[in-house]
Amino acid sequence: xxxxxTHQAKLDGYLARFRDTGVLNQIGGEARPAVSGATFDNxxxxxxxxxxxxARSGAEDVDxxxxxxxxxxxxxxxxxxxxxxxxxxxxxxxIVARAEEIALCECWDTGQAYRFMxxxxxxxxxxxxxxxxxxxxxxxxxxLPSPTLMNITTRVPIGPVGVITPWNTPFMLSxxxxxxxxxxxxxxxxxxxxxxxVTARILMEIAEEAxxxxxxxxxxxxxxxxxxxxxxxxxxxxxxxxxGESKTGSMIMKQGADTLKRVHFELGGKNPVVVFEDADLxxxxxxxxxxxxxxxxxxxxSSSRLxxxxxxADGFLEKLAARVRNIRVGNPxxxxxxxxxxxxxxxxxxxxxxxxxxxAEGAEIAAGGAREGDTGWFVQPTLFTGATNAMAIAQEEIxxxxxxxxxxxxxxxxxxxxxxxxxxxTGYVWTNDLTRALRFTDRLEAGMxxxxxxxxxxxxxxxxxxxxxxxxxxxxxxxxxxxMEQKHIGLATGQHSIPRLGA
Ligand code: NAD
Numbered sequence: 001x002x003x004x005x006t007h008q009a010k011l012d013g014y015l016a017r018f019r020d021t022g023v024l025n026q027i028g029g030e031a032r033p034a035v036s037g038a039t040f041d042n043x044x045x046x047x048x049x050x051x052x053x054x055a056r057s058g059a060e061d062v063d064x065x066x067x068x069x070x071x072x073x074x075x076x077x078x079x080x081x082x083x084x085x086x087x088x089x090x091x092x093x094x095i096v097a098r099a100e101e102i103a104l105c106e107c108w109d110t111g112q113a114y115r116f117m118x119x120x121x122x123x124x125x126x127x128x129x130x131x132x133x134x135x136x137x138x139x140x141x142x143x144l145p146s147p148t149l150m151n152i153t154t155r156v157p158i159g160p161v162g163v164i165t166p167w168n169t170p171f172m173l174s175x176x177x178x179x180x181x182x183x184x185x186x187x188x189x190x191x192x193x194x195x196x197x198v199t200a201r202i203l204m205e206i207a208e209e210a211x212x213x214x215x216x217x218x219x220x221x222x223x224x225x226x227x228x229x230x231x232x233x234x235x236x237x238x239x240x241x242x243x244g245e246s247k248t249g250s251m252i253m254k255q256g257a258d259t260l261k262r263v264h265f266e267l268g269g270k271n272p273v274v275v276f277e278d279a280d281l282x283x284x285x286x287x288x289x290x291x292x293x294x295x296x297x298x299x300x301x302s303s304s305r306l307x308x309x310x311x312x313a314d315g316f317l318e319k320l321a322a323r324v325r326n327i328r329v330g331n332p333x334x335x336x337x338x339x340x341x342x343x344x345x346x347x348x349x350x351x352x353x354x355x356x357x358x359x360a361e362g363a364e365i366a367a368g369g370a371r372e373g374d375t376g377w378f379v380q381p382t383l384f385t386g387a388t389n390a391m392a393i394a395q396e397e398i399x400x401x402x403x404x405x406x407x408x409x410x411x412x413x414x415x416x417x418x419x420x421x422x423x424x425x426t427g428y429v430w431t432n433d434l435t436r437a438l439r440f441t442d443r444l445e446a447g448m449x450x451x452x453x454x455x456x457x458x459x460x461x462x463x464x465x466x467x468x469x470x471x472x473x474x475x476x477x478x479x480x481x482x483x484m485e486q487k488h489i490g491l492a493t494g495q496h497s498i499p500r501l502g503a
Contacts, residue, residue: 007114007333011104015051015198022053023197025061025221026204028068029214034222035060042197045111045341045348045377046331054197057222062189062230065218069160069187070236072215077157077185081136088132088183090210095125095175098206102199106171107332109196111341111377114333116295117169123457124175124203130459131183131479138184138480141487148496155484157185158262159238162231164224164252165200166244167193167343168298168399174200177241178217180479188217189237191228193244195343197221224248232256239263239482243300245397246423246468264472264482266300266464268397269425271446272418273303276411277311279430280452285319287454288403291428293327293381296339297401298347300469301426301448301455305394306405307414313407317366317385320405324367327381327401339401341377348377351400354393355382363387363404389417397423411436419445425465426455447473 001009022039024031033039038056043049055061076084095102102121107114141153163177170192181188192200204219220227232240232255239262242252246267253263273291275284291303308316332340342348348371355369368382381401384393393404408414418427427446431437437451447465450456457463462473472482 003336004331004334007104007335010100011108011333014101014105015108018052018198018201023055023201023221025055025057025065026201026208026217026219027061027065027215028071028218029208032061034058035064040194040223042109042195043344044108045343046108046333047376051109051198054194055221057220057227059226059230061220061222062191062227062234065189065220066160066231066234066236068215068218069189072213073157073160073187076182076187076213076216081138084183084185085132085135087211088128088135088179091207091212092125092128092132094206094210095121095128095203098202099125102171102202104333105198105202106169106196107340109198110167110170111332111343112169112295112298113337113340114335115337117332120169120172124172126459127172127175128179131179134477134480135183138484145493146490148493149490150493151488151490154487154489155480156487158483158485160187160189160236161239161241161483162234162237163188163190164228164231164240164242164244165190165192167196168300169295170196171199171203173243174203176474177243178203180474181241181483182212182216184480184483186483187215189231190217190219191231192219192221194221194223228252229255232261233259235259237261241482242266249470262482264474265470266474267425267468267470268399268423269300269302269465269469270305270395270397270421270423271301271303271426271428272305272307272421272444273428274307274414274418274430274440275309275312275316276414276429276431276433276436277309278432280432281312281316283452284430285316285323287428287430289320289323289327291454292403293324293339293401296342298343298399303426303428304398304403305389305418305421306403307408307417308405309414310407310409317383317405321366321383321385324381324383324403329372329378329380339381342379342400343377345377347399348379351379351398351402354396354398354400354402358384358387358391358393361387361391361393363391363393366405368402389420395421411440415440415443419443422468423465424467425469426450428454
């Protein structure tokens, strides 16, 4: 059997139970359909085949989940942190044990290639281990003595929180949000993306099998405009951790205003990779290709704008186009596949619309620019050249395997182009001039910048964007800052004089 056939056979086994029962909610430790009984159908982007039915939840399901999270909160907040740590490590063990199942289901549900999803499942386990180890110190504070008081600070979990995730790498992103929330002592209601619900259900099952008490983590499936909206409006939900589009973040901020929700937003990006003439051009080429064509280009941190210095542009773009034409598009279950299908038809149509826009705007299509095959939502890896930064292909997040190359003359122009965009998630700078790297990164408007490197995530570092790319940071202690409240306690150290009104 080929690797593809083996994967296909295993996947059929893993999905069989979902074909029977559908993807249910999990509320207070109980698997439940939506109260209304409504469901929607989930299809694979690979061949449009039916995967399963999914509970289509409404406000009453969200209310039940929020109440379960509220009920479970005091006990979860108060159990010894060492127990929380042990449970989170057991969840990580469960993820590792089922990593292949998670990876294959994720490939079929999202279209992401197995070569990346097999690693994403294991990264999910690492996220749990990282925050498990920090759970015992999450409440630590400071002693800030003043002349009359011993001031101490401590942190307490904020309460039940809502986690809303997108479809691009749903398993990994869910662990990235939920692990720190649980480690902090919060309880969770998770609303996964409607287009990729399968692995969120598997993750939830792993958590409860690992001994997570009922109601600490609740799963509510459904659409953003009903289940998602109800979650952001629920008075018992104290904060919303959201990953998704910038315009959805803006809606969530409005929806959460009446209940004064704390929000953490990881939003869209249109990230520059800036290649100067003095860079190691071979490594820059590999990194630029990896950062836009891996994960189908459905990656918030993708290097979707290539800024290339005029003096080296011709040779660089020629090599780039040849490599892009050579990228292996195919079934995401095949370990050889580099690019799989886009998540669904609406997104496929959006990505394809930029091929015509590029032509209309006067750019050239140096590679790709068309659908691949006639089944499933595959597009050819695409390179636009001859673009200016004012074009829609340079300004808008396409979120597919599509790179827009723009030339620049010097450092000032590169910086001006890089910053002339509503987004500010990541930047990638390629130069062997250290002083230039320091100067450029200081002025580049982005939350995360890598110099002479692709995006290499290190969990203790802050993850997040500026401008329309987000609010707040994840990673290290920053995650706890979001899921916890700072508390100050001042204890008098003597008989300091108290102003005596009416004495
Ligand atoms: P989306 O905003 O359409 O949906 C994300 C989630 O929000 C889904 O679960 C959806 O059901 C829900 N939702 C939609 N409308 C809602 C509403 N009114 N109220 C509450 N919830 C609502 O995003 P998407 O298309 O699923 O994902 C792609 C986007 O995510 C891209 O813009 C990408 O850049 C971004 N993203 C950002 C990061 C990051 O770390 N910055 C990471 C991954 C993806």
